[in-house]
Amino acid sequence: MGATLRALRALVLLACFHLLGLALLTALGALDWAAHRWAPAGWALKLYVVSFLLAVPVVRGMLLLRTPRDEGVAGVPVTDAEEPRLWAAVRDLAALVGTRAPDEIRLTADMNAAVTEDARLLGLLGGTRRLYLGLPLVAGLTEARLRAVLAHELGHYGHFDTRLSGIAERCRAHVARTVDRFEEKSGHTIAKERARQEKRSAKRVARGRSAREVDTTGVGFTYRAMARVYTAYGRFSMRATQSDARRQELAADLAAARIAGRDATASALRALPALDDAHAFYLSSYATLGVEFGMLPPRGEVFGGVRRLLDARAEEPAGAGAALPVEPVSPYDSHPPTAERVAALEALPDDGRGSERPRPALDLFDSPEAASVRVEDATLAPEALLMRRLxxxxxxxxxxxxxxxxxxxxxxxxxxxxxxxxxxxxxxxxxxxxxxxxxxxxxxxxxxxxxxxxxxxxxxxxxxxxxxxxxxxxxxxxxxxxxxxxxxxxxxxxxxxxxxxxxxxxxxxxxxxxxxxxxxxxxxxxxxxxxxxx
The missing domain is CATH 1.20.120 (Four Helix Bundle (Hemerythrin (Met), subunit A))
Structure with a gap:
């Protein structure tokens, strides 16, 4: 599906969200009109109040205008002057992909790499591009594999994936915000009813009578029902776009194979699950070993120390021969199964680039230790930064x-x-x-x-x-x-x-x-x- 059709579909899904809100508001209005015509005044008044309370989250969700932008991603920007070799490699790869290089490179503490773009006018105009690169990921890859990972991420720019994702992200933000409002209202109503029943039960006990069991069954049902409506629409819109999202991932894999080599791209994909497991093990068994007692590793080693574990267990996160995990794929997962992606890559003709001498990806950094310190200082909680370093x-x-x-x-x-x-x-x-x-x-x-x-x-x-x-x-x-x-x-x-x-x-x-x-x-x-x- 071309970029124009993908944009059109995303706009239709976003418009349908607003149409769903209008339909629900119309239904509430019809119920109020029916109550006004035929229901007793007391019942009609109660229905007016319920309709108003249900309409408020719907209207607020429809009026959500701003899409959240990278608010939850912690990263340290690195300039061309600080890491010239890294920037040169990224710019070279972007030129080979045939796209504009990112405006920012942000180093993170994650075993991951990602790209974003602050597109304008619902993706019709491009904006600031950011590449997020996890230092633990860099520590676990060779330079060839890292280039494959970067080429994959830059391939998303070349296919306008990040620009058009703004429309889909806005739709998801609308749905999520509306569902949260209804669930918050439901929880508040249940808590209020529980407190009321507990107060009445306490009065019964004070009079020498037996306490009644608190029962909130059915309380907040209308809020939960409205939340289910929006949740169902959210699932529908995600499933409507996930097949295309998976095709985007496969297309980015092909772009990476064309630029960085078939074998390097496939081995990078094979290594990622094992690297992710090793990183999680490192954090739980080494980096946070003394947190409970107010102790941390030396500065720069909380996240950067994973390279020591990977060097000592170099045979465990294997490369080309690593076994791939077999896991059920969620219908809402934006990525195809890793085994499927690797099989598609390994089915490509041999490009003769499989015998290159492996070099550590950290060689692209002038000062990986200083970068680790900066990421650590920006990522750790203030109380963690005050812990004793050993x-x-x-x-x-x-x-x-x-x-x-x-x-x-x-x-x-x-x-x-x-x-x-x-x-x-x-x-x-x-x-x-x-x-x-x-x-x-x-x-x-x-x-x-x-x-x-x-x-x-x-x-x-x-x-x-x-x-x-x-x-x-x-x-x-x-x-x-x-x-x-x-x-x-x-x-x-x-x-x-x-x-x-x-x-x-x-x-x-x-x-x-x-x-x-x-x-x-x-x-x-x-x-x-x-x-x-x-």
């Missing part, structure tokens, strides 16, 4: 230690003999004393248990308790040793963090723990081991 080895050690110390608090609460302000070492001594006296089983029994453990009886219950005792004892030992500096958590980019004890002590520690929880518990080996590591 080098990676110290961050892993201190965060893991703090987490283990925190996890010993349930034992402290259950162990009545442990002082509230004692450290992990004192708490461990108190727990070992409880093991010697046989009261540790009662302490462990007071800790949270799984449903299976809670339901167990006899020997099975004893085994569950023994396992729990060993776990809590090992946790206390770890917290005590790490807090006192007798053990240290070791950073690893290729696997989980590990606790490093004195040479040859790990096996002895396991044996000492087993002896402490045996049928004839003996804490002597463990106490001796703890004393020798001091």
């Amino acid at each position: 080098d990676w080895p110290d961050l892993v050690h201190e965060a893991m230690t703090a987490r283990y110390v925190q996890d010993t608090e349930p034992v402290r609460a259950a162990l009545k003999t442990a002082p509230a302000d004692s450290g992990p070492a004192a708490l461990l001594d108190a727990f070992l004393d409880a093991v010697d006296s046989g009261t540790a089983w009662d302490v462990v029994g007071g800790l949270p248990r799984s449903e299976e453990a809670a339901a167990a009886t006899g020997r099975a219950a004893r085994e569950f308790a023994r396992s729990s005792l060993r776990r809590e004892l090992a946790r206390l030992v770890t917290a005590a040793l790490a807090s006192d500096g007798r053990a240290r958590w070791q950073l690893s980019w290729s696997g989980p963090a590990s606790l490093r004890l004195a040479v040859g002590r790990t096996g002895a520690l396991d044996e000492a723990l087993d002896a402490a929880i045996s049928e004839r518990s003996d804490t002597g080996p463990l106490r001796e081991l703890l004393a020798t590591t001091a």
